[in-house]
Amino acid sequence: MTGVDAGGLDAVLKLDDAWNAAYHRRDPAALARVLADDWVGFFPGGRAVFKAELLAGMRGNPPAALMFERHAARVYGDTAFTRGTLYANGVRVQSFFRVYARRGGEWRAVGVQVVP
Template identity: 35%
Template structure:
């Protein structure tokens, strides 16, 4: 016998699976350069701290994606941990990335921290920070 449970959208949004889906969308939308679809995932006051210490605001980041000044070609996450604290969540992990920024290719491994907030039944990212990991010798 199949038992179906109806879960209200607001309750489902509070599950780790919903948050993991939002975080995965963050990576996929960056890979595809879809700034329009990415915009609602980011809070209006979202802030990105790059691994070189540079700080970027939502509008600047989305414009960079939309104009293809930045084209991500690889984003693979490892060791991801999700910690929920009420309507706030912190996601940490390691990201292996490759991209082209202003015509210059780059790649690397980064430790990341992302802070998410549940607003009106949807997860929105408030901040993202990454630190480049030192390359290990073969």
């Protein structure tokens, strides 16, 4: 495929998997390593959430059997995205569009758009 950055895609997929694992384990320290300091999430209704708020609220999430399904992933230079769906206890909870950026040679998540 023309224009595909295979090394970048592998790094982004690994980071996306780390995000899913940290969320599944309710591990804010692990998720903090995935998210850039200026990360921002946009949730249904237009509410913006920043990194510190997301990490602080993680442990308050009710226990659930989580499954993440990835639908797409693309790299465009120093920017990438993944799109997927989150299921809790077998029920579709939300879909998401995650954005990653490569800064100083390292990939970090810089944003997410969550839809019900």
